[in-house]
Amino acid sequence: MGRFSIIPSVTALLSNPERVLRPVRDATGVPDVRDVPDVPGGPGLPGAGGPLAGVRVVELAGIGPGPFAAMLLGDLGADVVRVDRPEPSPLGTDPAHDLTNRNKRSVLIDLKSPEGPGRVLDLVERADLLIEGYRPGVAERLGVGPQACLARNPALVYGRMTGWGQQGPRATTAGHDLGYAAVAGVLGMVAASGGADEPPGIPANLLGDYAGGSLYLVVGLLAGLHHARATGAGQVVDAAIVDGAAHLGSMLWGLLAAGHWQDHRGVNLLDGGAPFYAVYRAADGGHLAVGALEPRFYAEFARLLELGPDAPGQYDLARWPELRTLIAARFATRTRAEWEAVFAGSDACVEPVLTMRQAAVDGHLSARGTYVEADGVTQPAPAPRFSATPGALRRPPAQPGADTAEVARDWGVPSLGPSAPGSAGPDSPAEQGE
Numbered sequence: 001m002g003r004f005s006i007i008p009s010v011t012a013l014l015s016n017p018e019r020v021l022r023p024v025r026d027a028t029g030v031p032d033v034r035d036v037p038d039v040p041g042g043p044g045l046p047g048a049g050g051p052l053a054g055v056r057v058v059e060l061a062g063i064g065p066g067p068f069a070a071m072l073l074g075d076l077g078a079d080v081v082r083v084d085r086p087e088p089s090p091l092g093t094d095p096a097h098d099l100t101n102r103n104k105r106s107v108l109i110d111l112k113s114p115e116g117p118g119r120v121l122d123l124v125e126r127a128d129l130l131i132e133g134y135r136p137g138v139a140e141r142l143g144v145g146p147q148a149c150l151a152r153n154p155a156l157v158y159g160r161m162t163g164w165g166q167q168g169p170r171a172t173t174a175g176h177d178l179g180y181a182a183v184a185g186v187l188g189m190v191a192a193s194g195g196a197d198e199p200p201g202i203p204a205n206l207l208g209d210y211a212g213g214s215l216y217l218v219v220g221l222l223a224g225l226h227h228a229r230a231t232g233a234g235q236v237v238d239a240a241i242v243d244g245a246a247h248l249g250s251m252l253w254g255l256l257a258a259g260h261w262q263d264h265r266g267v268n269l270l271d272g273g274a275p276f277y278a279v280y281r282a283a284d285g286g287h288l289a290v291g292a293l294e295p296r297f298y299a300e301f302a303r304l305l306e307l308g309p310d311a312p313g314q315y316d317l318a319r320w321p322e323l324r325t326l327i328a329a330r331f332a333t334r335t336r337a338e339w340e341a342v343f344a345g346s347d348a349c350v351e352p353v354l355t356m357r358q359a360a361v362d363g364h365l366s367a368r369g370t371y372v373e374a375d376g377v378t379q380p381a382p383a384p385r386f387s388a389t390p391g392a393l394r395r396p397p398a399q400p401g402a403d404t405a406e407v408a409r410d411w412g413v414p415s416l417g418p419s420a421p422g423s424a425g426p427d428s429p430a431e432q433g434e
Helices: 010-015 065-075 116-124 138-142 146-152 177-183 206-231 241-248 250-257 295-305 317-331 336-343 356-360 363-368 404-410
Strands: 019-025 031-037 056-060 079-084 104-108 129-132 157-162 235-240 277-281 287-291 350-352 371-374 377-380
Touching: 056 065, 056 116, 065 079, 065 104, 065 129, 065 157, 065 206, 079 116, 104 404, 116 146, 129 206, 138 146, 146 157, 157 206, 177 206, 177 241, 206 235, 206 241, 235 241, 277 317, 287 336, 295 317, 295 336, 336 350
Parallel strands: 031 371, 056 079, 056 129, 079 104, 129 157, 157 235
Antiparallel strands: 019 031, 277 287, 287 350, 371 377
16 A cells, blocks of 8 residues: 555554554654554544544535645544546646645546436535535536535535635636735735835735635634534535635735825835845845844844944834845845854844745754655645644545545445546636636
8 A cells, every 4th residue: 555655554544543644853854754643532532533523524626725725624634525527637736746635535426427416415415514616606507506505404514615706797707816816905915026116926826825715715614614513504605715815904904094004015014115024135045034023123133133333223214225225235245044043043033035845844843843744745734733633644645536435435325336437527727716
């Protein structure tokens, strides 16, 4: 079997609820995953499977924020069943490296076949939560929309992950993270290194898809689950990335109303406008992030950087350009590693800007086990941390259809059976929610 190369048998591991995967450090300090005894117990018992043990989730396979939301639920112990299409993903991702499919099981169902919707509804009848990321109306046309699902299971919380939301002029148009963040007003806050006159920086797809999308979907699903368990009534959660991304800016909207924030980037305290909240280049081309906002932290920063008594004052706004030039010149005199040594252990709020691979072996993150290695793939460990019911890497990324028979047995859905070949359902990005 050997899906996790450092343990002899993943089958034996998964069949024993007293053992889970936990992050530890190897001799080099690189986090690894090993077979370590956990608190005795079984599925759904305290300490055995994470805080969401016993929660059942149906995920209709999609791309981006929906799968990440389902992964987060799985990391926290939920039993996530991903409904995959018979045809490969149009994105061409190797399933073994699709980390958003870890801690899930996969079944194959052709949603466009006559029996496909019924098989999904059989799963829905036994589920607590459902996640879909199609464009508005697609799930309804396939026979697995909210009305059909809630008729089958009135306590179901039906999560809809889209970019534009279920209503509005853009609801049925295509889009991606960058566009959602742009329209929500948050991309315009991200200053590029060239300053306010340059186009906004591009924060990968973290700001829209995952912060404004996935995390808000998970919050909505868990709030809906709380309500459903108290009342027996399910509901639909419309998680639009534009809504979540806009909501992330709540504090800044308050500052704008109070006159403490200007409505253009690169001139404010937290968007790179302040020279003591910015990123600087070191002599070797590495970068350091400075966040010395409070006067006492700035004083420590100025002392260690050796700015000197004639440097402009921290809040002498008229001399900020001069202060920025002075700080940049000082950072350019030493390498990133040398500056790390200068600021180590201080309250100057200066940290190195690390690449992904560098972050994985950072001393602090290694000590915490923030990154782990499983199956030769370095990846973030489950977050957040729980003292009594910790999350764990229980399964590697699900292989499409590999768990159909197991789920049919565990969930009591014999109708799953072998999936019929043929049309694969809504498999193009144009039919997905983003």
